[in-house]
Amino acid sequence: MTSHETARWDADTALEQLYAAHWRQLVRLSVLLVRDVATAEEVVQDAFVAVHARWPKLRDHDKALAYLRATVVNRSRSALRHRGVVSRHAAREAVPNHAPGADDSALATDRRSAVLDAMRELPDRQREVLALRYYLDLSEAEIAEALGISRGAVKSHASRGSATLRTLLSDYLEDRS
Amino acid sequence: MTRPGDQPHVERDPRLAELLSDAVSDIEPANRLDAIRNETKVTSMSSRRPWLYAVGGAVVATAAVITAIAAAGGTLPGQGDDDPAPAGQSEQATNDPTTADDTSEPTPSETPAPPSSSVVPVYFVGDTPSGPRLYREFQKGEGDPLVYAAATSVAGSADDPDYGTLWPSGVSVSEVTSDGADILTVSVAGAPHDLPSGMTQAQAQLALQQVVYSVQAAHGQGRVGVQLLLDGARSDQILGQPTSEPLANAPALKTLSLVSLTSPAEGQTVSGDTLEVEGVANSFEANVIVRLQRWEGTEVVAQEPFMAEGWMGDKLFPFSGTIDISGVPSGEYVVIAMTDDPSGGAEGPGAFSDSRRITVE
Numbered sequence: 244m245t246s247h248e249t250a251r252w253d254a255d256t257a258l259e260q261l262y263a264a265h266w267r268q269l270v271r272l273s274v275l276l277v278r279d280v281a282t283a284e285e286v287v288q289d290a291f292v293a294v295h296a297r298w299p300k301l302r303d304h305d306k307a308l309a310y311l312r313a314t315v316v317n318r319s320r321s322a323l324r325h326r327g328v329v330s331r332h333a334a335r336e337a338v339p340n341h342a343p344g345a346d347d348s349a350l351a352t353d354r355r356s357a358v359l360d361a362m363r364e365l366p367d368r369q370r371e372v373l374a375l376r377y378y379l380d381l382s383e384a385e386i387a388e389a390l391g392i393s394r395g396a397v398k399s400h401a402s403r404g405s406a407t408l409r410t411l412l413s414d415y416l417e418d419r420s
Numbered sequence: 421m422t423r424p425g426d427q428p429h430v431e432r433d434p435r436l437a438e439l440l441s442d443a444v445s446d447i448e449p450a451n452r453l454d455a456i457r458n459e460t461k462v463t464s465m466s467s468r469r470p471w472l473y474a475v476g477g478a479v480v481a482t483a484a485v486i487t488a489i490a491a492a493g494g495t496l497p498g499q500g501d502d503d504p505a506p507a508g509q510s511e512q513a514t515n516d517p518t519t520a521d522d523t524s525e526p527t528p529s530e531t532p533a534p535p536s537s538s539v540v541p542v543y544f545v546g547d548t549p550s551g552p553r554l555y556r557e558f559q560k561g562e563g564d565p566l567v568y569a570a571a572t573s574v575a576g577s578a579d580d581p582d583y584g585t586l587w588p589s590g591v592s593v594s595e596v597t598s599d600g601a602d603i604l605t606v607s608v609a610g611a612p613h614d615l616p617s618g619m620t621q622a623q624a625q626l627a628l629q630q631v632v633y634s635v636q637a638a639h640g641q642g643r644v645g646v647q648l649l650l651d652g653a654r655s656d657q658i659l660g661q662p663t664s665e666p667l668a669n670a671p672a673l674k675t676l677s678l679v680s681l682t683s684p685a686e687g688q689t690v691s692g693d694t695l696e697v698e699g700v701a702n703s704f705e706a707n708v709i710v711r712l713q714r715w716e717g718t719e720v721v722a723q724e725p726f727m728a729e730g731w732m733g734d735k736l737f738p739f740s741g742t743i744d745i746s747g748v749p750s751g752e753y754v755v756i757a758m759t760d761d762p763s764g765g766a767e768g769p770g771a772f773s774d775s776r777r778i779t780v781e
Contacts, residue, residue, distance in 0.1 A: 258460065288452045292718065358439050377441070408436055415439060416439070
């Protein structure tokens with residue numbers, strides 16, 4: 244096998260390894276940002292296509308993963324803008340009814356909807372910082388790099404976003420603490 | 421449980437973390453690996469070189485073109501006198517005032533180099549639809565431009581990570597002298613006399629052509645012969661290729677990428693309303709497509725057709741123009757210049773491309 248073939252093999256193999264390890268998690272990350280699962284799948288699919296194309300300039304699993312995360316966040320934001328007012332409206336209508344005494348499964352569904360709705364209430368940057376911090380457990384530095392903002396900005400978005408979420412989700416936080 | 425305060429730390433409130441993780445815990449996305457595979461095939465064929473050459477001697481081989489280079493890359497001084505390609509390119513590159521414009525106009529940060537350095541053209545190996553070929557990159561070189569061009573090419577120290585060298589590591593260039601009007605002598609040290617194992621004849625030929633094209637262009641006096649010395653003396657072979665006589669440049673259209681960007685430079689930051697793009701190409705009917713694409717993802721924010729100064733003949737022709745970036749959000753982008761492929765890949769190798777990553781402010 245020539246090095247040429249090795250290099251090609253690497254790009255495709257890297258893609259498959261990244262897919263196996265991160266596809267589900269990145270779609271879930273995007274759902275936290277855009278809410279709609281089909282949109283999230285589109286966004287993350289595009290991100291994987293993009294990382295394959297950029298493999299020559301990345302050539303490293305960690306760099307590729309960082310690039311994937313940044314691309315998912317950026318494209319999720321773009322997807323939200325494209326969907327615009329219509330989906331925001333739909334999300335409002337989808338706010339769950341609180342039915343005291345409902346069974347656990349229904350409660351869980353309600354809780355999940357409430358969390359996703361609350362995320363949608365936040366400004367883009369706060370939502371993105373919280374998703375990366377709380378869901379992916381990234382460090383402040385990693386978030387700053389993924390979003391292309393300063394660490395100070397990460398702190399301030401995290402702080403404000405967390406405060407808002409705690410208020411919006413106070414029912415669930417009290418129930419569970 | 422302690423209650424996190426509102427002080428500006430990046431606290432990780434475990435209750436919020438649990439709520440967020442739980443909110444998406446029931447989502448099982450569809451399997452899209454096959455769809456992604458299909459798309460990546462298209463992407464790598466149409467717009468991007470799918471991988472790069474490692475700096476420091478990764479060796480790349482594909483069949484057809486290499487054979488062509490091996491057959492064509494001769495040792496005949498004066499071969500193809502009707503082909504002034506390297507001279508034309510290099511004059512533009514180094515000695516022509518337009519080059520100064522290239523690097524100084526688009527960005528205030530790229531203002532003219534200090535007197536001790538100069539803008540030097542260097543040829544590196546990169547992938548093309550026809551296999552590995554040479555791409556030209558301009559660098560700010562310190563010291564003697566000829567030594568800088570040869571040494572940088574051999575070392576593969578390209579700004580663009582898509583480029584590299586076919587020379588083994590540990591090879592250096594100590595001196596380049598001009599022996600009169602039409603011979604440049606390049607002293608190479610530490611290079612293997614014989615063909616290294618794992619290297620093909622074609623790769624060795626292309627490695628020598630890196631040096632030939634680089635010093636010819638940096639010299640700027642046309643396609644002069646290039647005499648290689650190994651460790652200070654004439655050698656019958658370097659990398660297993662005959663070097664006892666001066667080398668000529670191999671035919672441009674079989675050796676060079678058919679498009680090479682001059683400006684913007686890799687990693688350049690641009691501001692203002694327009695992006696100046698310059699390069700050289702040999703493309704069907706002189707059409708060159710220049711595209712500005714987001715670094716993340718594949719979104720194309722601008723695309724302009726450019727017209728090169730020609731397209732017939734065995735050389736690359738200059739093209740230049742501007743792209744309106746007044747409405748482009750700041751961020752990371754890739755500038756891609758492509759040759760026109762009217763067959764859409766149905767005939768011939770497909771479109772050649774060169775790319776630069778830039779930052780728009």
